Amino acid sequence: MHQLLRDRVNDxxxxxxxxxxxxxxxxxxxxxxxIFRMGIPVSGKNLFPSNIQGLPTWYEIRVNRExxxxxxxxxxLMVAMNAQTYARDVKEVRSGGFLLYDSSWPLDSHLIRDDxxxxxxxxxxxxxxxxxxxRERILMKNIAYAGSLVALLDIDMHLIxxxxxxxxxxxxxxxxxxxxxxxxxxxxxxxxFDCPLPFHLAKMDGNQGKILIDGNTATALxxxxxxxxxxxxYPITPATSVMDAFTRFCAKYRRDKETGANNYCIIQAEDExxxxxxxxxxxxxxxxxxxxxxxxxxxxxxxxxxxxxxxxIPAVLVDVQxxxxxxxxxxxxxxxDLMECAYASHGDTKHILLIPADPAECFDFAVKSFDLAxxxxxxxxxxxxxxxxxxxxxxxxxxxxxxxxxxxxxVLTAEQLEQMPKYFRYSPEDENHVAARTLPGVHQKGAFFxxxxxxxxxxGYTEIPDEYQEVIGRLxxxxxxxxxxxxxxxxxxxxxxxxxxxxxxxxxxxxREAMQLLANRGINANYMRIRGFPFDxxxxxxxxxxxxxxxxxxxxxxxxxxxLLLETPVxxxxxxxICVYGGxxxxxxxxxxxILSQVEAK
Amino acid sequence: MPSIAKPVAKHPSLQRNKLDLTIxxxxxxxxxxxxxxxxxxxxAAIVKALWKMSIEPHRIAKLSGIGCSSKTPTYxxxxxxxxxxxxxxxxxxxxxxxxxxxxxxxIGVSGDGDSLSIGLGQLCHAIRRNVKMVYVIENNGVYGLTxxxxxxxxxxxxxxxxxxxxxxxxxxxxTMALSIGATFVARSFSGDKDQLVPVLEAAVAHRGFAxxxxxxxxxxxxxxxxxxxSYLASRQSMVRxxxxxxxxxxxxxxxxxxxxxxxxxxMHDGSVLRFTAxxxxxxxxxRGKVSAYLRERAAAGEVVTGLLYVxxxxxDMHEMSQTVATPLVNVPYSKLCPGSGALSKLLDQFR
Numbered sequence: 001m002h003q004l005l006r007d008r009v010n011d012x013x014x015x016x017x018x019x020x021x022x023x024x025x026x027x028x029x030x031x032x033x034x035i036f037r038m039g040i041p042v043s044g045k046n047l048f049p050s051n052i053q054g055l056p057t058w059y060e061i062r063v064n065r066e067x068x069x070x071x072x073x074x075x076x077l078m079v080a081m082n083a084q085t086y087a088r089d090v091k092e093v094r095s096g097g098f099l100l101y102d103s104s105w106p107l108d109s110h111l112i113r114d115d116x117x118x119x120x121x122x123x124x125x126x127x128x129x130x131x132x133x134x135r136e137r138i139l140m141k142n143i144a145y146a147g148s149l150v151a152l153l154d155i156d157m158h159l160i161x162x163x164x165x166x167x168x169x170x171x172x173x174x175x176x177x178x179x180x181x182x183x184x185x186x187x188x189x190x191x192x193f194d195c196p197l198p199f200h201l202a203k204m205d206g207n208q209g210k211i212l213i214d215g216n217t218a219t220a221l222x223x224x225x226x227x228x229x230x231x232x233x234y235p236i237t238p239a240t241s242v243m244d245a246f247t248r249f250c251a252k253y254r255r256d257k258e259t260g261a262n263n264y265c266i267i268q269a270e271d272e273x274x275x276x277x278x279x280x281x282x283x284x285x286x287x288x289x290x291x292x293x294x295x296x297x298x299x300x301x302x303x304x305x306x307x308x309x310x311x312x313i314p315a316v317l318v319d320v321q322x323x324x325x326x327x328x329x330x331x332x333x334x335x336x337d338l339m340e341c342a343y344a345s346h347g348d349t350k351h352i353l354l355i356p357a358d359p360a361e362c363f364d365f366a367v368k369s370f371d372l373a374x375x376x377x378x379x380x381x382x383x384x385x386x387x388x389x390x391x392x393x394x395x396x397x398x399x400x401x402x403x404x405x406x407x408x409x410x411v412l413t414a415e416q417l418e419q420m421p422k423y424f425r426y427s428p429e430d431e432n433h434v435a436a437r438t439l440p441g442v443h444q445k446g447a448f449f450x451x452x453x454x455x456x457x458x459x460g461y462t463e464i465p466d467e468y469q470e471v472i473g474r475l476x477x478x479x480x481x482x483x484x485x486x487x488x489x490x491x492x493x494x495x496x497x498x499x500x501x502x503x504x505x506x507x508x509x510x511x512r513e514a515m516q517l518l519a520n521r522g523i524n525a526n527y528m529r530i531r532g533f534p535f536d537x538x539x540x541x542x543x544x545x546x547x548x549x550x551x552x553x554x555x556x557x558x559x560x561x562x563x564l565l566l567e568t569p570v571x572x573x574x575x576x577x578i579c580v581y582g583g584x585x586x587x588x589x590x591x592x593x594x595i596l597s598q599v600e601a602k
Numbered sequence: 603m604p605s606i607a608k609p610v611a612k613h614p615s616l617q618r619n620k621l622d623l624t625i626x627x628x629x630x631x632x633x634x635x636x637x638x639x640x641x642x643x644x645x646a647a648i649v650k651a652l653w654k655m656s657i658e659p660h661r662i663a664k665l666s667g668i669g670c671s672s673k674t675p676t677y678x679x680x681x682x683x684x685x686x687x688x689x690x691x692x693x694x695x696x697x698x699x700x701x702x703x704x705x706x707x708x709i710g711v712s713g714d715g716d717s718l719s720i721g722l723g724q725l726c727h728a729i730r731r732n733v734k735m736v737y738v739i740e741n742n743g744v745y746g747l748t749x750x751x752x753x754x755x756x757x758x759x760x761x762x763x764x765x766x767x768x769x770x771x772x773x774x775x776x777t778m779a780l781s782i783g784a785t786f787v788a789r790s791f792s793g794d795k796d797q798l799v800p801v802l803e804a805a806v807a808h809r810g811f812a813x814x815x816x817x818x819x820x821x822x823x824x825x826x827x828x829x830x831x832s833y834l835a836s837r838q839s840m841v842r843x844x845x846x847x848x849x850x851x852x853x854x855x856x857x858x859x860x861x862x863x864x865x866x867x868x869m870h871d872g873s874v875l876r877f878t879a880x881x882x883x884x885x886x887x888x889r890g891k892v893s894a895y896l897r898e899r900a901a902a903g904e905v906v907t908g909l910l911y912v913x914x915x916x917x918d919m920h921e922m923s924q925t926v927a928t929p930l931v932n933v934p935y936s937k938l939c940p941g942s943g944a945l946s947k948l949l950d951q952f953r
Contacts, residue, residue: 037953211952225945227938229930230701232694253940261926263933265701267919270727274694277687277724281698284685285663285706286931289698307688397949400942406935439931440683440699441706444660449676449684 008199010040010065013072014153016079017089018142021053024081027142028059029392031149034159035063036212036394039204043069045391045585050237050330056085065204069394070510071585076199077152079145081123086111098197100148102141104128119193121148126184131177140181147185154196156203157186211397215388216292218359218398219318220245222366223290224253227406228316230289232267232278234297237330238386239320242292243268272297276304276315283314284450286411286439288370290316295324295337298344298381305379306345307452309475312426312437314373314380314409318366321385323583332583333386335505338559341381342533348472350479352380352486353533357508358388360395361531365487367404374409376482377434385554387585388506410436417443425450425459426471433478479534486532489539494524499599500542500549502575504530504560507586511552514591523599525550530560535567543570550598552578552591607632620656628653630677635670640792640818640833641740645677647795648709648738651802652679655850663699663706667692667721670747671713671740671818690721693728693737697919700733703929704920707806708735715745718754718773725775729784732810734918736802739775739815740792743831744824761828774900775815780893780911786812787892787911791840792819793833794907801909803848809870810918817905841899844886844908845879870914877909886911 018024025046032044042063049055062072074094080086080101086108093099095115101107103120112118123141131137150157160182168175189195219242223231233243247266254263269275275291282289293301298319308315323329324336341353352372354365365382373380410430417423417438425448426435438446448459456467457474494515503511508529515527528542528549543549543564551561558577565572578594580586616624628649633642652662659681666672668689675684687695696710717725717739728737743760745751752760755775756768779787786808790798798816805812817836819825825832830839851872867875867887877886885891892911899906926933940948 033953211949213949213952221945221948225939227935229933229938230698232698232701253944254938256926259926260924262924263926263930263937265920265923265925265930267697267701267731267923269694270723273691274697274724274727277691277694278698278701280687281665281685281695281700282702283698284695285699285702287702289702303688304691398945400945402942404939438683440663441661441703444658444681447660447681447683449664449686451686452688453686 008076009202010063010204012076012199013060013062013074014077014079015075015089015092016059016061017082017085018057018059019082019084020049020051020055020057022142023139024057024059024142027146028061030143030160030163031146031155032061032392033163033212034155035061035201036207037159037163038156038201039207040201041065041067041069041206041394043071043391043393045071045387047584048331056082063201065206067206068509068513068516068588070513071587073587073589077197079149081142081145090116100145100152119148119152119189121145121185121188123185126188127181130180130184136177140177143178143181144185147182148189150182151186151189151195152193152197152200154200154202207394209397210394212392212394213359214241214390214392215356215359215362215384216241216320216390217245218362219292219366219382219384219389220249222363224249225400226288226367226370228288228290228370229264230267230278230282230287231264231291232269232275232282232289233291234269234272234275234293236294236297238322238390239292239294239297239318241390242318242320272300273303276301276317279315279317280304280308280313283308283373284440288316288374288406290318290370292318292320294320294322295340296327298337298340302345305351306347306349308379309345309349309351310347310452311450312377313450314377316369316373317379317381319381319383320389321383329583331386333506333554333585334581334583335383335385335507335554336559336581337383338555338563339557341383342563344381348476350476350534352376352378352479352482354380354382354486355505355531355533356382356384356388357505357529357531358395359393360398362388363398368487371407372482372485375407375434375485376432376478377409377437378478383505385506391585410434412436412438412446414443417445420445423448424457426455426474427457429474432481433474483534483536486534486536488536489531489542490529491538491542492527494519494526496524497526498524498547500526500528500546501552501595502528502530502543502549502560502564503552507552507554510586510588511591513588514595517588517592518595523595533563533567535564539564540568540570543568543574546574548574548576550576550578550595552580552586554581554586555579556581619653621658623653623656625649625653627681628659628679630675630680633677634673636822638821639670640742640820641671641674642677643792643795644738644740644798644816644818645674647798647802649678650795651799651806654799655803655806657707657806661706662709664709664711665692665696665699666711667713667716669713669716669745671711672716674711674740675709690716690719690724692716693721693724693733696735697728697731697733700735700919701925701930703931704734704925705929708733710735710737712737712739714739714741714743714753714755718775722754722773726778726782729779729782729811729813732785732916732918732922734808734810734920736805736812736814739813740818741775741815741831742818742820742824743829744820746820746823750823757830760830761826763823763826765828775813776910777893777896779813780889784813784911785810785913785916788812788814788909789905789907790814790816791836791907792816793837794842797842797907800846800848804846804869804875804909804912807848807869807871807873808912809914810916836905839903839905840907841904842907843879843881844877844884844906844910846909847876847878849874849876867912867914875909875912887913889913
């Protein structure tokens with residue numbers, strides 16, 4: 001046994017190679033959830049294809065007692081359940097690691113590595129003996145390998161039983177067959193192998209006050225708590241589950257108790273052009289409205305985002321980013337929409353961006369998006385991504401402050417209008433360069449004609465240069481004023497830091513782990529995670545205080561770096577790019593390697 | 603027609619509606635369209651219909667896309683909120699607005715370019731959704747603001763001002779709407795206010811989406827010999843075999859009921875459409891018969907006008923969505939936020 005693998009309690013990673021559409025997700029989720037309940041920091045990354053059934057899909061689980069849960073690149077154990085990908089899966093096991101395979105059939109000799117330990121469990125054969133139905137045989141094979149993992153990794157069997165009990169409380173027969181399969185795999189592993197493996201799990205107390213949740217669910221919950229009543233959307237991976245969750249939560253919390261009628265209206269639009277149009281129409285009328293989409297949808301929404309920006313209508317858009325350009329890789333993650341969203345639409349346009357790093361921030365920022373959209377009467381785009389949105393993350397349980405009052409911004413009431421001699425839409429402006437708006441149906445004095453065509457500060461049509469510039473200039477000042485209200489950057493300093501590392505969104509955990517790994521080698525750096533656009537002074541100050549900063553992001557063109565150079569006075573040679581953009585969640589190692597290639601270890 | 607400036611003063615003899623408002627209270631800014639434009643006549647009909655129905659001006663929301671037609675909402679009901687949106691996107695803006703506040707009266711004005719080319723998709727889906735609104739297509743068969751290109755409603759053989767004939771078949775909004783389940787379909791002529799005003803009233807009273815295709819000649823780019831949508835050609839091809847009166851809810855129906863086909867339809871709000879004349883065997887509630895009749899007359903070179911089809915039995919977008927009766931904008935936040943206790947309880951399941 002390699003020394004490397006000893007004492008690896010609660011610090012290892014394993015990967016499960018499956019065929020999609022065979023029910024492996026529930027087996028993998030079961031394992032992940034049981035580990036979470038054992039109190040061990042854990043992450044699960046679903047690396048899935050853009051397909052319904054039959055293509056390779058992987059699930060990676062990393063446990064780390066220190067709490068580092070970014071994606072690992074080395075696997076101590078491979079659960080190889082897909083014959084199509086055996087060859088490459090075998091290659092990915094770290095030297096001295098283990099490979100669990102279905103030994104109902106012999107393994108080809110070319111798949112045998114002498115530095116890997118093979119654990120053969122005849123899953124198909126055993127399930128064939130115990131189950132009659134062919135579909136059930138396939139599904140239960142996955143649950144059976146989960147059973148073997150329970151034995152091999154020392155997962156608490158009591159927790160597995162509890163989870164099956166909860167999941168199938170309404171379907172006793174399913175609970176029965178799942179339990180049976182778990183036991184088949186468990187008992188075989190116990191009987192034939194030394195259990196547990198040298199790396200394994202042990203209960204700890206690392207998940208106190210934490211939950212396991214995906215970002216899209218948290219985003220939807222944020223929209224419910226913010227008081228969004230109108231949602232319009234067009235199905236798109238990886239954003240669809242935002243609306244699925246919003247629909248579910250609305251059905252649960254927003255049905256009128258007496259009449260059963262809905263205190264919400266969710267519209268599945270004909271396309272993203274219409275989805276954003278509906279959001280703008282609803283917001284114009286005074287509802288909190290939002291849409292969720294991904295890059296291709298944002299491309300289509302560009303047109304009307306410009307209208308909302310220029311006419312000053314609030315709108316909330318959640319962009320769960322995937323890999324572009326074009327259709328790109330719909331089931332893979334990236335931060336490639338930063339530039340597009342910052343300046344979406346033709347002409348001079350700039351938008352407010354909020355960039356959460358995990359599901360807990362998705363919840364908070366979703367609420368914040370509505371407040372800022374109404375306060376500044378403009379579109380707000382929340383940039384999540386597939387990794388945050390669709391994977392389960394361990395985060396602090398979110399709390400709600402019941403004293404929260406939605407910031408509806410400057411909206412005139414009928415009484416206020418009644419007392420005004422005359423109302424004009426775009427003046428006078430307040431200290432944030434925002435003018436009061438009126439809602440249709442409230443009072444005749446508030447009526448005016450809103451338009452995407454040239455208008456002056458009174459709201460009237462204009463083609464006069466000075467009048468046009470007066471309004472468009474104020475919009476730039478308004479955008480700038482919003483910098484003080486977007487979430488401030490998170491800054492973490494280290495003693496003796498020689499440079500800075502800047503990142504954003506879902507890169508957070510990998511970059512922070514990388515900085516710990518670098519610190520272990522004597523390389524110290526300060527950390528800044530940008531959470532909003534436009535940038536406020538602390539962002540500039542951080543860059544200025546360092547001789548140089550790395551900017552770590554998941555896109556080819558260094559979009560965050562470009563945005564920093566465009567929107568702040570910092571010198572170009574201050575920023576160095578680290579771009580990792582192949583489509584999988586970021587891992588600490590890829591950041592460490594790139595920094596080490598440019599910075600001398602002490 | 604407000605293409606000439608009128609004095610602000612109101613003549614004391616002007617008739618007043620139930621809100622004690624005169625027709626002048628439903629007018630808008632002065633039109634900037636070409637003198638003689640059909641659209642101005644439609645504006646005048648809208649003014650009259652809304653005045654007759656005594657709708658509070660600020661309870662009206664006017665929406666449009668882009669084009670000559672889409673400029674017109676500025677020319678009626680100054681006291682109403684208006685939204686001049688983007689080209690072809692008005693249906694989605696209106697659907698969203700309606701989702702947020704189901705109590706306003708939505709008047710959408712569009713053109714053949716806005717509705718049948720760039721916005722065809724949105725129009726179709728607003729019809730399918732049965733958004734409760736009046737949707738007027740001011741149809742002149744030509745792009746005006748960009749100076750005379752053919753539109754999707756230009757007939758085969760109709761010529762441009764330069765004399766080039768159009769060779770592509772037109773999209774007829776009426777037959778298209780009927781084919782995808784529209785619940786209120788009418789066609790009229792901008793010059794026929796007698797017909798247009800009651801059709802507009804009926805459209806406002808309709809339970810869902812009311813499509814009115816109004817042939818509206820463009821005096822500048824499409825009123826020449828060779829155009830099938832000139833004033834002259836329109837007057838020659840148009841027939842009005844279907845006559846309808848609109849009787850508001852409170853009024854007693856005094857006139858004799860006719861004998862041909864279906865002669866009256868009770869609207870969702872209690873008002874009644876009284877068909878005083880329909881062709882033999884014509885039933886304005888029978889989608890198949892209406893389509894067949896229109897096809898037959900079109901083959902004979904006739905453009906049939908009138909309130910062609912109505913179906914009050916279909917639920918609108920809100921009914922389908924089972925939304926509360928209170929407009930969503932008026933639902934207090936306390937009813938929308940489940941509170942800290944519910945969040946804590948819910949999140950305990952995420953373990």
